[in-house]
Amino acid sequence: MKALIAASRAASNVGASPAEVRSLRNKNLPDIPLSESRWFELYERKLVREGIRIAAENRKNGKKFGAEDEKNVGRYVIGIIRNLQSGKRIERIGLSFPVKAEFCFESDYRFTPADQARFAKKLTPGGECLLFGGASTIETYPKFSVAGRSVSAHFFAFFAELGYFVVTTDRN
Numbered sequence: 001m002k003a004l005i006a007a008s009r010a011a012s013n014v015g016a017s018p019a020e021v022r023s024l025r026n027k028n029l030p031d032i033p034l035s036e037s038r039w040f041e042l043y044e045r046k047l048v049r050e051g052i053r054i055a056a057e058n059r060k061n062g063k064k065f066g067a068e069d070e071k072n073v074g075r076y077v078i079g080i081i082r083n084l085q086s087g088k089r090i091e092r093i094g095l096s097f098p099v100k101a102e103f104c105f106e107s108d109y110r111f112t113p114a115d116q117a118r119f120a121k122k123l124t125p126g127g128e129c130l131l132f133g134g135a136s137t138i139e140t141y142p143k144f145s146v147a148g149r150s151v152s153a154h155f156f157a158f159f160a161e162l163g164y165f166v167v168t169t170d171r172n
Contacts, residue, residue, distance in 0.1 A: 029059070
């Protein structure tokens with residue numbers, strides 16, 4: 001019977017075998033223990049391969065897991081596999097590196113608590129981001145009005161952290 005199941009798996013693209021799952025895990029996530037492979041056996045081989053590969057790549061590029069154990073990483077991989085199945089966008093974390101920049105600007109406006117409160121009222125949580133729900137340009141780019149000037153919402157958010165704003169600019 002086991003030979004029949006193995007032959008059936010080999011002939012189709014369905015159901016990664018326990019040996020295949022262990023091999024993929026050993027190759028891509030060798031330091032994460034795997035005691036149960038049955039979670040992955042329900043999915044097509046190519047999806048399991050791609051899911052584990054993407055998870056390993058994202059981890060290498062800085063993806064942090066709640067805990068680097070079988071349960072958390074397994075759930076993450078299964079989420080990737082399900083997204084692949086349904087054709088949804090897959091989060092791929094690229095290599096990143098810190099950039100330190102210093103700049104100097106002449107400010108002519110100090111943000112008031114009322115400016116910041118008005119801006120904060122227009123923010124809504126959207127996953128790991130805050131989405132701006134205020135006015136926008138014709139191209140639907142978020143805009144915010146401060147000190148009589150309409151500025152990009154991300155521009156306001158950046159300078160609000162500094163507390164000062166460049167209202168007039170001389171573009172020579």
